[in-house]
Amino acid sequence: xxxxxxxxxxxxxxxxxxxxxxxxxxxxxxxxxxxxxxxxxxxxxxxxxxxxxxxxxxxxxxxxxxxxxxxxxxxxxxxxxxxxxxxxxxxxxxxxxxxxxxxxxxxxxxxxxxxxxxxxxxxxxxxxxxxxxxxxxxxxxxxxxxxxxxxxxxxxxxxxxxxxxxxxxxxxxxxxxxxxxxxxxxxxxxxxxxxxxxxxxxxxxxxxxxxxxxxxxxxxxxxxxxxxxxxxxxxxxxxxxxxxxxxxxxxxxxxxxxxxxxxxxxxxxxxxxxxxxxxxxxxxxxxxxxxxxxxxxxxxxxxxxxxxxxxxxxxxxxxxxxxxxxxxxxxxxxxxxxxxxxxxxxxxxxxxxxxxxxxxxxxxxxxxxxxxxxxxxxxxxxxxxxxxxxxxxxxxxxxxxxxxxxxxxxxxxxxxxxxxxxxxxxxxxxxxxxxxxxxxxxxxxxxxxxxxxxxxxxxxxxxxxxxxxxxxxxxxxxxxxxxxxxxxxxxxxxxxxxxxxxxxxxxxxxxxxxxxxxxxxxxxxxxxxxxxxxxxxxxxx
Numbered sequence: 001x002x003x004x005x006x007x008x009x010x011x012x013x014x015x016x017x018x019x020x021x022x023x024x025x026x027x028x029x030x031x032x033x034x035x036x037x038x039x040x041x042x043x044x045x046x047x048x049x050x051x052x053x054x055x056x057x058x059x060x061x062x063x064x065x066x067x068x069x070x071x072x073x074x075x076x077x078x079x080x081x082x083x084x085x086x087x088x089x090x091x092x093x094x095x096x097x098x099x100x101x102x103x104x105x106x107x108x109x110x111x112x113x114x115x116x117x118x119x120x121x122x123x124x125x126x127x128x129x130x131x132x133x134x135x136x137x138x139x140x141x142x143x144x145x146x147x148x149x150x151x152x153x154x155x156x157x158x159x160x161x162x163x164x165x166x167x168x169x170x171x172x173x174x175x176x177x178x179x180x181x182x183x184x185x186x187x188x189x190x191x192x193x194x195x196x197x198x199x200x201x202x203x204x205x206x207x208x209x210x211x212x213x214x215x216x217x218x219x220x221x222x223x224x225x226x227x228x229x230x231x232x233x234x235x236x237x238x239x240x241x242x243x244x245x246x247x248x249x250x251x252x253x254x255x256x257x258x259x260x261x262x263x264x265x266x267x268x269x270x271x272x273x274x275x276x277x278x279x280x281x282x283x284x285x286x287x288x289x290x291x292x293x294x295x296x297x298x299x300x301x302x303x304x305x306x307x308x309x310x311x312x313x314x315x316x317x318x319x320x321x322x323x324x325x326x327x328x329x330x331x332x333x334x335x336x337x338x339x340x341x342x343x344x345x346x347x348x349x350x351x352x353x354x355x356x357x358x359x360x361x362x363x364x365x366x367x368x369x370x371x372x373x374x375x376x377x378x379x380x381x382x383x384x385x386x387x388x389x390x391x392x393x394x395x396x397x398x399x400x401x402x403x404x405x406x407x408x409x410x411x412x413x414x415x416x417x418x419x420x421x422x423x424x425x426x427x428x429x430x431x432x433x434x435x436x437x438x439x440x441x442x443x444x445x446x447x448x449x450x451x452x453x454x455x456x457x458x459x460x461x462x463x464x465x466x467x468x469x470x471x472x473x474x475x476x477x478x479x480x481x482x483x484x485x486x487x488x489x490x491x492x493x494x495x496x497x498x499x500x501x502x503x504x505x506x507x508x509x510x511x512x513x514x515x516x517x518x519x520x521x522x523x524x525x526x527x528x529x530x531x532x533x534x535x536x537x538x539x540x541x
Contacts, residue, residue, distance in 0.1 A: 035342050037224040037244040038232065044090050046245060046252035048346045053256035054249045056197060056217060059105035072113045078104065079120040080136060080194065082128070087250060091229025095193035096123060102250045103219045103270070104178070104196025111202040115167040117178075120537050125159040134159050135182055136189060140198060141310060142176035142292060142473055143167055144451055147494035151181040152528035153511065154415065163534040171453075172377060173205035174294040175217070175266040175312040183411070187272045187503035191241065192231060195219065195270045204375050205295060209314070210264040210366050216256075220347060221247045221270040235504040237400055239443065240273030242339035246332070248348045255327075256348065259355040260320045261367045264289070267315055269307050272503040274338055275444060275476070278347060279304035281329035284321070287370050290314035293453035293471025295375040300466040304333055308446035308476040310501040313467065317350075320368055324354045337444050337479055379453045379471045382486040387433040391424055395447065395477060395500065395510065396440040404440075404500065404510035411499075411511040419495070419529070420520050421513070426489040428517030433457065436475065437482040444478045445505065450496040451516070454487035474501055493517035494526040 038045065061074040083100030084092040098104025098119075109115065123134040135158045139151025148155070149165045157163045180186055180194035197217050209215070222243035224232040235241050245252050269276060280286060285301040292312050299316075307313060322328060330347040334340050361367045397404045403412070407423060414421050426432050434454075436447050453471040456464040460482055468475075475483055495518070499511035518524060525531065 037234070037242070037341060039227040040088070040225050040229070041227065044088055044229065046088055048253035048343050049255050049349045050089070051251040051254045053254040053348070054251050056103045056106045056219065056249055057101060059099075059107050067114065074109055074113055074115045076107060076115060076117045077120070078117060079122050081122045082124060085193070085250065087223070087247070087252065088225065088229050093225070093229050093231060095231070096189060097193040098178075098196050102193035102195070104194070106197040106199060106217065108199040109169065109201070111169060111171070111173060111200055114169055117165045117167065118162055119157070119165060120162040120539070121157045121159050122537075122540065123159050132185065136194065137181045137183070138163070138165060138178055139181040140165065140167055140176055140178045141448070142174055142312075143169075144171055144491060146492055147496060147526045147528040148531035150450055150496060150528060152495070153181050153183040153186070153411065153497060154419070155529045156182050157534040160537055160540045161534040162537045163532070169200055171200070172294040172375070173200050173202040174290070174292070175199060175268065175314060177268055177270070177312070179270075184507050184509070187235065187241070187507050188233060190270070190503060191223070191233065191272045197266075197268065199266070208295070208366070208371050208374060209289060209316070210262055210364070214261070214364070214367075215264045215266070217249070217266045217268070218348070219249050219268050219270050220276065222274050222344070223247060238404075238504050238508040240502050240504055242274050244341035244344060246344055246347055253343070253346055254348050256350050257353045258319050258350045259361065260322060260324065260352055261355065261361055262316055262318050262320070262369065265315045265317065266312065267307065268312050269309050271309050273309060275309065275335045275446070276307045276347070277304050277333035277335050278307060279331050279333055280317070281331055282322075287316040287318075288313055288467045288470075289316055289371070289374060291468065291470030292473045293379065294377065296470030297376055297380055298374055299370060299372055300469060302467050305467040306335055306465070306476055308444065308474065308501070309503070310446055310448055310474045311476065316370055318368070318370060319350065319352055322352045324352050326352045328352070335444070335478075337442060377453075377471050379455050379486075379488065382431060382455050382488065384433060384457060384484075384486065386431040387486060388430055389426070390433040390435065392435045392437065393423070393498075394437050394439050395445045396438075403508055404505040406498065406510060406512045409512050410509035412509050414511075414513055419513075422495065422515040422520070423498070423512040424514040425518070426514065426516055428493055429488065429490050431486065431488045434485045434487065435482060436477045436485070438477040438479060441479060443502075444476060445510075446474050446476050446501040447498065448474045448501045449485075449487070449498050451492065452487045452489060454485040457484040457486050459483050489516045492526065494524065495528055
């Protein structure tokens with residue numbers, strides 16, 4: 001089903017924009033200060049390091065089958081619903097959640113095991129406070145998925161309907177995540193809780209890196225709260241939302257107990273606008289082993305790194321150098337063009353505890369190792385000389401209140417063209433270099449290209465940062481920066497999106513599309529809206 005912003009507002013009867021998401025209420029800009037953004041009283045404001053660490057719940061397949069070519073297929077069911085979450089110490093917070101959870105349940109499987117995920121929209125038909133139509137589109141971020149299953153923004157599923165999403169899972173092991181991508185309201189829906197992890201393993205990654213209890217996902221986000229405990233929302237005239245409470249897996253500034261050994265942390269920035277610069281309180285280096293698209297060619301040891309919205313970094317931390325009883329904090333040095341508050345310089349803490357037994361730890365050969373050489377990938381072998389075309393994209397906004405644009409094109413332009421307008425048309429299998437230049441003063445833009453992984457060739461004419469030297473699908477384009485990316489287009493033909501992952505920017509309306517292996521008027525068997533439409537849900541609550 002395809003709808004525009006005007007359709008959503010008309011169908012929902014919404015008279016004005018600004019706030020959306022379960023239980024969201026206005027927090028006026030005038031109340032936002034350097035101290036706090038929330039309107040909670042001091043008794044209700046969460047304190048750093050008071051909450052216990054929580055690991056997102058796993059999702060087991062509802063069933064398993066074998067397809068025509070002999071591949072195993074896991075079948076999952078996920079239901080989007082409104083629910084209450086215990087984020088604050090004394091008050092409940094209304095969220096939108098996959099299976100009523102934030103983060104949503106974690107899907108974990110092996111490379112080559114395919115998946116069909118039935119996503120049911122059991123949200124209220126209209127937003128309970130603002131009345132806009134609760135139509136959603138689920139994007140598996142990091143997956144090379146056919147266009148009709150990619151979460152195309154205008155391919156929405158209204159309340160009372162479901163859609164089956166097919167995921168091939170042939171790529172190298174990586175940390176993926178699924179989140180809402182509904183046209184024009186992605187920011188509010190993701191902020192309200194529609195985000196979850198999807199982890200894919202392969203033999204190379206399993207051999208090199210910690211597994212099981214020592215392979216730990218960290219979904220970092222930020223929020224602000226109204227006095228009644230509901231989520232506040234202020235996107236500062238569509239420029240971004242920066243909350244004063246940092247959440248890790250839905251808990252404010254939690255504390256995790258760790259053994260004195262090497263842990264692997266899969267760190268996702270699920271904030272809709274905030275970027276982070278994580279660092280350890282000890283000043284010790286951490287070891288980056290994987291980026292958005294999986295393993296890097298070689299481990300990169302850094303003391304901090306710039307981490308934009310939607311980026312994933314897999315990080316090894318060696319706690320064996322610390323004594324039991326010692327606390328190590330994961331802190332946030334922040335970056336230019338954020339908005340920081342009293343406690344946004346903290347993320348979480350680790351308390352080192354004695355291991356259950358020395359012999360038990362040593363059963364895992366990776367318990368005290370930081371690998372040097374990791375794994376090569378096709379994309380990391382690309383060079384500027386492989387490209388058959390170079391394209392340039394300028395990201396900017398003409399003025400406050402105006403839409404955000406990419407080469408002065410918006411998603412509204414794409415809709416107005418009946419989804420024909422494409423800003424690039426690479427052939428299937430082509431290698432191209434794309435350059436992104438940030439000419440919007442005062443802002444950074446995490447740019448996401450669907451379908452492909454890419455290699456960062458240069459940043460402002462120099463080598464990329466060490467921690468970026470792995471396969472990526474989001475690139476941080478800071479104020480005044482210019483970055484060059486190399487990518488190979490495939491394995492599918494069709495239309496895919498490019499957008500800023502500062503989600504208020506995407507929604508207003510910093511998103512374009514490219515077309516792989518198709519002419520403008522060619523028949524499209526994988527039309528992202530009509531090829532696999534949503535269906536009425538016979539089990540509607």
